[in-house]
Amino acid sequence: MKKDINFAIIGSGNIANTYAKAINNINNARVVAVVSKRLKTLADYSDIPSFYTLNDIDLDFDAVVVCTPNKFHHVGAIDAATLGKHVLCEKPIDITLESIDKMISVCKTNHVKLAVAYQRRFSSDNPIIKQLIDSDQLGQIFSVDLAVKNYRDDNYYNSSAYRGTYDIDGGGPFIQQASHYIDLYYWYFGKPLKLVSKLGTFVHDIEVEDHGAAICFHDSGMIGTITASTATKPGFPAKMEIYSSKGYIIIENDIITHWDIEGLKNPTLQKTVKNAHTGSSSALVDDTTNHETVIKDFIDAIKTGNDPLITGESARHATEIILDIYNSQF
Structure with missing residues (x-):
């Protein structure tokens, strides 16, 4: 069983920094790459290399966290699943049922986990x-x-x-x-x-x-x-x-x-x-405890083969x- 789980974060906005901080607090998990259409690095983690697309990443990684605007969640998920990478998606899973169903289907076809960060279920x-x-x-x-x-x-x-x-x-x-x-x-x-x-x-x-x-x-x-x-x-x-x-x-x-x-x-x-x-009154997240719980559950699903608590079907x-x-x- 693989001990370390390497993540690529798709998106470089405020919520991407939240996930980078949360992953950084988890043993045997780390962020190795950021995907940004502007080749932008994370504000708080400028040492993490940035790539234009997932295909450009020349480092080993196991999973992605999708942190793009809502409409593009399915795009990042499908790109990752096609590469055989597991997917943790920021809420909402997407904004149309058609896009959601497509990302669920592609993840299943490629035998990767799809989890969604509705962390209030743990809170x-x-x-x-x-x-x-x-x-x-x-x-x-x-x-x-x-x-x-x-x-x-x-x-x-x-x-x-x-x-x-x-x-x-x-x-x-x-x-x-x-x-x-x-x-x-x-x-x-x-x-x-x-x-x-x-x-x-x-x-x-x-x-x-x-x-x-x-x-x-x-x-x-x-x-x-x-x-x-x-x-x-x-x-x-x-x-x-x-x-x-x-x-x-x-x-x-x-x-x-x-x-x-x-x-x-x-x-x-x-x-x-x-x-x-x-x-x-603010979208800024200082305490990442609940995000860490979601990520740990997601990592456990990757390692054990079990479903994550919040699957794509559930988040739909x-x-x-x-x-x-x-x-x-x-």
């Missing part, structure tokens, strides 16, 4: 909520309210020409900032049977939404709401409220803050947790829900 109390739901300890869940009320200033949208565009970003806060939590929503409750939405652009001069809400109807009878925004100053930690026949749970920034479930003690009372990056559902929100406006 703080989120795995505990999943266990409680799957073991039916919460009773009948009839209402869920998810609010991802972030703020991004004009500098964020002006920092790159693709930001705030349908063609490359794929949309606004639903597919960008709220994507992590829509993945959690799916992981917990499944895909809505039907939904209706209303989106608008209120604060920024962009072509996509900067605020909106959706009402989700599930075959279980559960009614959910999802609000996503980059217009809500000053920006707030993501919040999910779960109401069931046995009581309620409120989770803020992945931590249970309110608990009242009949006959069940809060399983996190004796647990010390570290607040994860909120993303409420978040984009499907988001596209349904975009296509179900009234």
Whole structure:
């Protein structure tokens, strides 16, 4: 079994630096190359050589991390899989189901792992909520309210020409900032049977939404709401409220803050947790703990042959829900 895993990072923006830092913190893993159409090196790791394409890399590497803008995720994944390299893709997996299905298919054909960085599934109390739901300890869940009320200033949208565009970003806060939590929503409750939405652009001069809400109807009878925004100053930690026949749970920034479930003690009372990056007012990530967990899980999948926790097929559902929100406006 190969001991060291060498990575090439596709893309050289802010999130690429986050992955380089996370990989650098993991034993027996290292970044050996960066792929950039501008032959740009990483801001924090200028010693890592840059190449124009994956085919140009003249060093041994086992896997890639796809950190390009959303529209091009499938391009990097397909290029890597064709070379027999495993793929870890930044969220969302892509912005169209056609592109997603193609990258999943090519990775399978070439027998490489495809994982997606929805690291909130690992974060703080989120795995505990999943266990409680799957073991039916919460009773009948009839209402869920998810609010991802972030703020991004004009500098964020002006920092790159693709930001705030349908063609490359794929949309606004639903597919960008709220994507992590829509993945959690799916992981917990499944895909809505039907939904209706209303989106608008209120604060920024962009072509996509900067605020909106959706009402989700599930075959279980559960009614959910999802609000996503980059217009809500000053920006707030993501919040999910779960109401069931046995009581309620409120989770803020992945931590249970309110608990009242009949006959069940809060399983996190004796647990010390570290607040994860909120993303409420900035895209910059200082703490890479959750990214490291995703990367370790991905490395384990490469070495053992097991599936990563977040497969391409699993990550596809978040984009499907988001596209349904975009296509179900009234």
